[in-house]
């Protein structure tokens with residue numbers, strides 16, 4: 001009975017499903033007929049998603065997957081293919097942010113940021129690609145980028161770099177994969193009301209009040225905190241909705257923004273001179289009166 005259902009359904013895999021965007025996306029895909037594998041690095045955090053799954057009678061299964069760990073990625077994908085027989089949609093969502101001026105960031109901290117936000121995506125995608133390429137109907141890969149992949153801000157240089165890198169990666173891959181019927185989607189959210197500020201970290205040296213960047217780091221971190229918790233920030237459900245619409249759309253569009261803030265920044269960058277755009281960001285961050 002269980003396997004018969006899977007055969008009829010499309011199969012989706014979401015990374016970082018324990019909270020925020022990943023949590024809402026896994027549930028929305030399941031509510032819309034996908035047999036969904038909600039992966040998370042710590043399955044002790046699966047209580048809420050499993051409760052909703054049971055209550056709503058969804059086809060959703062939790063599987064352990066840490067995007068930093070080759071073995072858990074391989075084991076999870078092997079298990080998913082054994083059960084689901086195919087993977088139609090992969091949502092690369094897992095990520096976090098590190099705050100700190102470049103001078104305050106250690107190479108290890110920057111590498112750790114890239115390990116999750118960039119190499120983690122590569123690790124999971126390289127494991128899934130042969131499956132999508134060899135199955136009838138191809139598939140869709142959704143990378144969760146950020147408006148921060150289009151515009152850099154101070155104290156988030158490491159995070160911004162991972163999201164800028166993801167722009168190039170997703171764009172290049174879209175050409176490579178189209179002939180195999182595999183579609184790339186890059187989601188660029190603005191401020192989204194999630195756990196991200198709690199899961200984000202501060203560079204060790206940035207904690208030192210003697211750092212020349214101390215007050216600027218605190219200021220920017222407080223600004224981001226207030227923006228993510230602002231009543232006008234989009235809820236994670238809004239990102240999930242755009243992901244579902246993008247997956248179902250017939251257009252081969254690569255980028256989808258979420259939130260008025262994201263659209264405004266991306267449009268401004270397109271239309272303004274570099275100097276005007278930089279001044280706009282300084283004003284936004286109150287680095288300039």
Ligand SMILES: NC(=O)c1ccc[n+]([C@@H]2O[C@H](COP(=O)([O-])OP(=O)(O)OC[C@H]3O[C@@H](n4cnc5c(N)ncnc54)[C@H](OP(=O)(O)O)[C@@H]3O)[C@@H](O)[C@H]2O)c1
Pocket residue numbers: 015016017018019020021022040041042045065066067068093094095096116120144145146147188189190191192193194195196197199228236
């Ligand atoms: N919130 C925003 O304003 C915003 C804006 C633009 C882009 N984004 C992007 O959206 C994505 C999701 O973030 P969110 O806002 O939903 O934040 P969140 O609520 O903190 O969720 C982040 C998820 O990533 C998981 N994760 C972190 N490292 C992992 C690893 N090594 N392996 C597997 N899972 C891992 C976390 O798991 P644990 O629970 O175990 O920590 C959690 O499930 C991120 O890529 C983020 O950069 C967020």
